[in-house]
Amino acid sequence: MNSLPDFPWDRLEPHKARAAAHPDGIVDLSVGTPVDPVPRIVQDALVEAADSPGYPLTHGTKELREAAAGWLARRHGVSVAQNDVLPLIGSKEFVAWLPTYLGARRVVFPELAYPTYDVGARLAGAEGTAADGLLALGPEPVDLVWVNSPGNPTGRVLPAEHLRKVVAWARERGAVVASDECYLELGWEERPISILHPDVCDGSHEGLLAVHSLSKRSNLAGYRAGFVTGDPALVKRLLEVRKHAGMLMPRPVQAAMTAAFGDDAHADEQRKRYAARRALLRPALEKAGWQIEHSTAGLYLWATNGEPAWDQVGRLSEIGILVAPGDFYGTAGERHVRIAVTATDERIGAAVRRLQ
Numbered sequence: 558m559n560s561l562p563d564f565p566w567d568r569l570e571p572h573k574a575r576a577a578a579h580p581d582g583i584v585d586l587s588v589g590t591p592v593d594p595v596p597r598i599v600q601d602a603l604v605e606a607a608d609s610p611g612y613p614l615t616h617g618t619k620e621l622r623e624a625a626a627g628w629l630a631r632r633h634g635v636s637v638a639q640n641d642v643l644p645l646i647g648s649k650e651f652v653a654w655l656p657t658y659l660g661a662r663r664v665v666f667p668e669l670a671y672p673t674y675d676v677g678a679r680l681a682g683a684e685g686t687a688a689d690g691l692l693a694l695g696p697e698p699v700d701l702v703w704v705n706s707p708g709n710p711t712g713r714v715l716p717a718e719h720l721r722k723v724v725a726w727a728r729e730r731g732a733v734v735a736s737d738e739c740y741l742e743l744g745w746e747e748r749p750i751s752i753l754h755p756d757v758c759d760g761s762h763e764g765l766l767a768v769h770s771l772s773k774r775s776n777l778a779g780y781r782a783g784f785v786t787g788d789p790a791l792v793k794r795l796l797e798v799r800k801h802a803g804m805l806m807p808r809p810v811q812a813a814m815t816a817a818f819g820d821d822a823h824a825d826e827q828r829k830r831y832a833a834r835r836a837l838l839r840p841a842l843e844k845a846g847w848q849i850e851h852s853t854a855g856l857y858l859w860a861t862n863g864e865p866a867w868d869q870v871g872r873l874s875e876i877g878i879l880v881a882p883g884d885f886y887g888t889a890g891e892r893h894v895r896i897a898v899t900a901t902d903e904r905i906g907a908a909v910r911r912l913q
Contacts, residue, residue: 561679565672565885572874579877584908587879589709589856589897591776593830596823599775599813606812613808615800617644617784621811624818625769625784632821633741635753637762637786643796644806644814647781648739648770649673652703655735655766656681658798661700665691669711669887671737674703687887691726699732707740707749707854710886710895714747714854720757728764733791739770739783742824743831746853753787762787773856774824775817782806782814831856834898834905842896845912850893858896859883869894876911 569587576583616622622639629635645651652673656664663684666674670687678685683701688694691702704723706715720736727734736752750757753767766787772778786792806814817823839849839858847860862869866882873880873894881897883890898905 561676562672569870569879569881572870573879575871576874576877576879581877581907584878584900584904584911586897586900586908587881587895589773589899591772591778592899592901593776593827595776595779596817596820598820598823599777599817602816603780603809603813606809609808611808613805613811615805616796617642617806617811618808618815621815621818624815625786628818629751629753629769629786633751633754635751635767637753638789641762641789641792642784642786643792643799644811645768645770645783645785646804646806647772647778648737648768648783648785650781650804651768651783651785652737653677653680656683656701658795659701659733663697663699664701664703665694665699666703667705667708667887668889669708669883670703671705671709672885674705691723699727699730702727702732702734703737704734704752705737707743708851709737709740709855710857710881710883710890710893711850711859712740712852712855712857713859714744714749717750717754717756720750720752724752724758724765731764733764733766733788735766735768737768739768740773740855741769742774743828743856744854745832745835749854762789764788764791766791771814771817774827776827777813777817780810780813782810782817784814830902831898834900834902837909838896838898838905841909841912856898858898859893860896861893863892866891866894878908878911 622642625642626637626639656677661681661683664678665686665688668687668689675685741749751767752765753762766785768785770783846862850859852858866884870882881895883893
């Protein structure tokens with residue numbers, strides 16, 4: 558196993574303390590954690606399944622798999638068999654362990670990326686390479702390619718044609734493409750597309766995996782509820798490993814997840830909340846001197862005023878606003894900050910007033 562980096566969020570503590578000293582309290586926009594209520598339909602399903610004394614199935618219930626497959630078909634034009642859905646105890650654990658599951662020796666991920674892609678490569682003892690242009694990787698074999706659209710931290714959407722090229726490149730080399738699609742339902746100026754959509758993969762899921770989460774769609778970050786689907790052979794292989802490793806999603810959470818994927822009304826309502834917060838925060842930042850780049854989807858604004866990232870973090874903390882420095886996500890983010898729109902309406906309003 559390669560050595561792990563220091564946990565980056567610990568470095569924010571002094572700025573968090575400074576922001577918390579504001580007379581009106583901190584506006585924490587540094588972490589994209591949901592703050593709105595868990596939908597009642599989901600809470601009820603969890604409670605109804607509370608009497609679950611036996612071991613749950615690693616593969617999940619048939620009802621859960623059908624609900625997830627139905628959601629993909631209904632909302633994203635993707636057709637998968639229910640047997641090819643595998644529940645995850647939140648998507649982060651899967652991102653961290655997928656290179657190990659696959660025995661990967663070289664893992665490629667975006668230049669600006671969720672840090673866990675790199676951590677997963679290190680845990681597997683693999684070489685991790687940050688690269689947006691696959692053609693520049695050279696002749697060395699690649700085992701796993703991560704794509705993330707809409708992207709964290711930038712909110713960038715990869716068009717179908719770009720994803721098609723990634724799929725073709727990987728298939729020529731026998732590499733697996735794993736697509737982190739946790740923000741797929743949160744397109745604003747652009748509509749994201751799944752790597753499993755026929756326009757991307759020509760109807761074949763060979764060598765492809767798509768990872769989904771209910772943390773943002775349904776405010777279930779505290780439930781640890783996600784799933785992976787795609788290539789039936791890969792999913793079967795992952796299922797066998799996870800059986801041996803005891804990666805069991807609790808039965809009440811499976812019931813809650815089934816209810817969440819079966820209901821679109823709560824997700825549409827939550828989307829409207831985020832849209833309203835974004836519509837207030839973005840122009841306030843722009844008027845205060847920040848330029849927003851990409852950010853056409855997802856829950857973050859990728860912003861810069863031209864200063865080093867940590868100077869921007871310090872400047873905003875002085876008015877009680879905490880954001881994440883862009884270099885948490887790669888050296889290409891050294892002059893940007895990531896600003897989440899996941900605070901309450903009241904806190905977003907406070908941020909807007911302070912930026913004026």
